[in-house]
Amino acid sequence: MAAAEHASSKDKAKDKSQDAATTWHGIVLQTLKRNEIKLVPYVPDRVLTTLIKDLHTDPYFTTFPTAREEEAVGIVSGAWMAGMRGAVLMQTSGFATLANVLASLAVPYQIPLIMFVSERGTLGEFNYGQALVCRTMRPVLDSLAMEHHTITRLDELEFIADRSIKQAVTTQAPVALILSPLLTGGKTFDK
């Protein structure tokens, strides 16, 4: 019995390390850690469920929900100015609430705001409202000349996320990393 327990915990540890290397959420978590991003406020999204759960489990992170996405942007902006790095998790419709705070806080104050946006509204969307709001996201980012990448492939995720975080910090400019359904599987009608 003890041996079986031992084997099972060993398997779990193996699963965890495999998770880190082979799942998108495992790679995001490890990339945050490697870049010393400890503070991760979020407004949840179904696709982000496992990532959020794992962030809560890992004592390295201070992670919590906020009532609105702009609140989370304010929190990580204040934390960065006081020496602690953060990133915000949200879904597409949440990003759509951010134009004012991007244009009046993150961009003009040159704050390296790091955003992970789970992309709804495309590649199998079932809610017309989500499909429409998704179309506002890239025009808003482009109108402010903000760096953004849409991540579609697991083998490119670590490179894009790691390099983008480093670029945001060194150039003091915000960045949006859009997690495509091609990467995450997205949310479909039957889920």
Added chain:
Amino acid sequence: MTNTPARNTKVMNRFDLTQRLVAGLKDEAVIGGIGNTNFDLWAAGHRPQNFYMLGSMGLAFPIALGVALAQPKRRVFALEGDGSLLMQLGCLSTIATLAPKNLTMVVMDNGIYQITGSQPTPAAGHTDIVAVAIASGLANSSWAADEDDFERLIAQSEQAAGPTLIGVRIDDKPSTGTTRRDPVQIRERFMHGMGVRQLL
């Protein structure tokens, strides 16, 4: 209105209260909300530990929460207008959850959007901001009865076991000065004031 509730809180002045706060500070951080709130903070005498918002209405408390989480040993004050707070009431619940004891929030309540032409807010006359804060989980929230009470509550907040919110009723006077609107310089100086980086 025949049923206006009695208020025993004195109507005070934003600049006077801000001066009283700043006079007692050493290296504490102060986040000034959009408009008159940060203009009067500026007018009370610039210090590198002050952060002045030039937009992002409603984010003074969230920004202050971020500073408080990053530097738990430093006292962080946040000054916010009632109209601004109405934009972001949900942040009170977030702050109640994180419960940083080094955070003191001041709500300057005159019931109007003074800077846009003194139009009444939707809360004016009937919404009790301090009651909203208490109901959001911020148990240590109270109205300052007068200037002496404000100073007492500020001092008390520095020993508190959780975050403090102080409501002050203020008049409809505009600010005494205007913040120099240079966001990069404001941010850079604030980071210097927070000991995060040296000035060039």
